[in-house]
Ligand SMILES: NC(=O)c1ccc[n+]([C@@H]2O[C@H](COP(=O)([O-])OP(=O)(O)OC[C@H]3O[C@@H](n4cnc5c(N)ncnc54)[C@H](O)[C@@H]3O)[C@@H](O)[C@H]2O)c1
């Protein structure tokens with residue numbers, strides 16, 4: 600399957616096909632200096648499969664985990680790009696999850712004022728969500744995605760076969776972003792979760808989620824309007840992630856998608872739909888009720904950039920497949936966090 604992201608001169612194709620990783624050379628020009636970025640948790644065979652098709656390819660493997668989205672690792676990769684002989688005609692290829700995609704994408708965006716970037720996502724989260732849209736970044740200490748850019752890839756190659764090695768919890772975690780896409784824009788996609796089998800339907804789930812994101816990004820590439828819809832579940836989700844997320848030396852807690860899953864629940868205004876979503880979470884093994892320190896989550900959200908100016912802008916889902924923006928006073932956050940425990 601092929602989708603085209605239409606962004607004028609920054610347009611690109613998204614290829615979704617089993618085995619596509621082995622056919623990259625048929626899809627892109629690889630006969631030039633190439634830096635292939637992967638991490639230590641991604642089975643090495645995926646980057647090797649790509650390297651085998653690059654006559655002038657160098658593999659750079661960073662340690663797995665969010666900690667690699669740092670200025671230090673970013674600097675090391677820039678040096679490796681230089682050592683690998685990349686010039687302005689060079690190419691950076693990401694082979695991995697959202698961490699590798701964000702990091703390698705930011706290297707591509709900034710090395711010699713920007714070189715070509717190809718993203719080969721290997722987690723559900725990155726195949727469903729983070730590999731398209733052009734947001735690339737590294738973290739600044741605990742502050743996520745503070746140093747970044749909008750840098751669209753030249754091509755995105757999604758090979759669902761790579762998901763066979765992904766640990767189950769990561770697999771399910773990424774599906775939260777697909778449930779998000781269904782809730783805001785695609786009732787059929789949500790029904791796949793209610794009535795279908797996620798393993799059997801995975802290609803359909805990825806395809807439909809990408810369609811939702813594509814349509815929204817095409818309308819609003821740099822997040823000044825409609826793209827806000829993609830933040831559904833993320834305002835509260837980021838608060839939960841700050842307090843209970845797995846990051847830095849904290850190895851227990853929730854993954855990003857799990858926080859978003861929890862963050863979406865109180866934003867669903869139709870109680871019946873809220874129940875259906877909880878049932879889907881239980882079926883999949885996503886957290887359906889959170890145990891988090893309400894005060895700490897609130898404190899984080901009060902400081903969150905979206906909460907500036909005494910109010911917070913929330914994405915609400917009044918019914919399946921639609922969304923609206925709700926500018927609420929800061930005090931409303933208290934009720935909101937409480938609602939989740941009702
Ligand atoms: N740019 C965006 O628009 C955007 C959107 C959402 C999230 N993100 C970012 O994405 C990151 C999270 O991405 P993620 O959930 O993919 O996590 P991740 O990249 O850390 O991958 C999860 C784990 O799975 C391993 N892994 C990856 N592919 C594998 C495979 N096929 N088989 C076995 N193991 C594999 C990785 O080594 C890692 O340990 C965060 O940094 C987040 O900020 C970016």
Ligand SMILES: [Zn+2]
Nearest residue numbers: 776833855859
């Ligand atoms: Zn997200």
